[in-house]
Amino acid sequence: ANFPHVLQLQPAQIKHAGFLKLASIALVSPMKNILLVLEALRNLGAGPGTERDGNIYIEYDIYGPVKDKAYWEQCETLINTLPAKVKVKYLGDIPPAGISAALAACHVFILPSKSENFGHSIYEALSSGRPVITSNNTPWVELAKAKAGINVTVDGIAALEQAIHFFVHMNQEEFRAWNIGAREYAEKAIDTDRISRQYLEMFR
Numbered sequence: 001a002n003f004p005h006v007l008q009l010q011p012a013q014i015k016h017a018g019f020l021k022l023a024s025i026a027l028v029s030p031m032k033n034i035l036l037v038l039e040a041l042r043n044l045g046a047g048p049g050t051e052r053d054g055n056i057y058i059e060y061d062i063y064g065p066v067k068d069k070a071y072w073e074q075c076e077t078l079i080n081t082l083p084a085k086v087k088v089k090y091l092g093d094i095p096p097a098g099i100s101a102a103l104a105a106c107h108v109f110i111l112p113s114k115s116e117n118f119g120h121s122i123y124e125a126l127s128s129g130r131p132v133i134t135s136n137n138t139p140w141v142e143l144a145k146a147k148a149g150i151n152v153t154v155d156g157i158a159a160l161e162q163a164i165h166f167f168v169h170m171n172q173e174e175f176r177a178w179n180i181g182a183r184e185y186a187e188k189a190i191d192t193d194r195i196s197r198q199y200l201e202m203f204r
Contacts, residue, residue, distance in 0.1 A: 009129045010104040012172070012179035020168040022060040022133075023106035025094060025121045026113075028075070029067040033112045033135070033154055038078045038088065040160040044168070045085035056168050059087045060110075063094040063102055103128045107175065108167050112154050113138060126186035131178040133163045140189070147181030 013021070026032040041058060066072045079088045094102060099121075103109065109125030109132045116122065116138035125132050126140070132149035134140055143149035150166065152159035170178070 008100060009127075009183050010100070010179075012129070012176045013105070013107050015107055015170060015172045015175035017169050017171045018056050020056075020058050020108065020164070020170075021106045022058065022108050022110045022164070023063065023102055023130075024061075024109070024111050025063040025099060025102065025125075026111055027064050027067040028062070028072050030071050031114050032064075033114060034062060035071065035075050035078065036112055036154060036157060036160060037110055038075055038082070040157045040164055041086045041088070042078065042082055043157065043161055044164060045083040057085055057087075058164070058168065060089070061102065061106065062088065062090045063092070065093045099124060100128060103130050106130060108133060108149075110134075110164075112152055112160055114154060123186060123190070126182045126189075129179045129183040131167070131182045133160070133167070143185065146185040146188075147178045148185035149178075149182065 024032070024034060024037065028034055037060070041060060044056070045058065082088060103125055107130070109122065109130045111119070111122055112133065112135045113119065114135065114137060119134070119138045119140060122132055122134055122138060122140050126148060131147070132140065132143060134143070134149065134151060135154045136151045137154070140149070141151055143151050150163040152163050154160070
């Protein structure tokens with residue numbers, strides 16, 4: 001079950017500057033920091049168009065079972081107060097067969113976890129060519145250098161806002177480079193053929 005799952009590379013979604021579609025696939029719990037994402041989106045979408053964030057629109061799809069009901073209630077309360085520029089959908093648990101389609105439908109995978117030993121959903125997103133916004137507390141670091149995503153601190157929302165803002169204003173040509181960068185990062189990070197050989201040797 002812990003074998004990394006490499007997904008098929010998905011072509012870059014059509015990306016217009018000012019529009020961004022985000023997705024998270026995870027247990028809904030404080031550890032995954034979904035509430036922090038919602039707080040950042042609230043700030044980015046607040047007020048009539050500002051010089052920084054005028055004419056933007058963000059969609060955010062959340063997949064995964066609710067592990068902490070009290071935490072999800074906080075998320076729902078915030079979702080109900082989000083500005084019109086931000087649309088959030090909670091889509092519940094997702095079967096493994098549906099993950100590729102969910103990632104194909106988004107531009108960026110976002111999961112600023114407080115901690116991850118591995119983060120299978122993060123790796124799957126990278127392997128499918130989706131740049132990732134995640135914390136510095138996962139194995140997936142130095143993402144920006146590879147044009148594979150952005151690592152953020154999670155002791156506040158400023159860094160997360162900046163990362164989302166960066167991708168919101170990205171155009172198609174720029175996004176295509178990050179689409180390829182995410183896949184290449186995943187391929188270099190883990191040699192699945194070598195892991196397969198090691199498992200087979202162990203069982204022999």
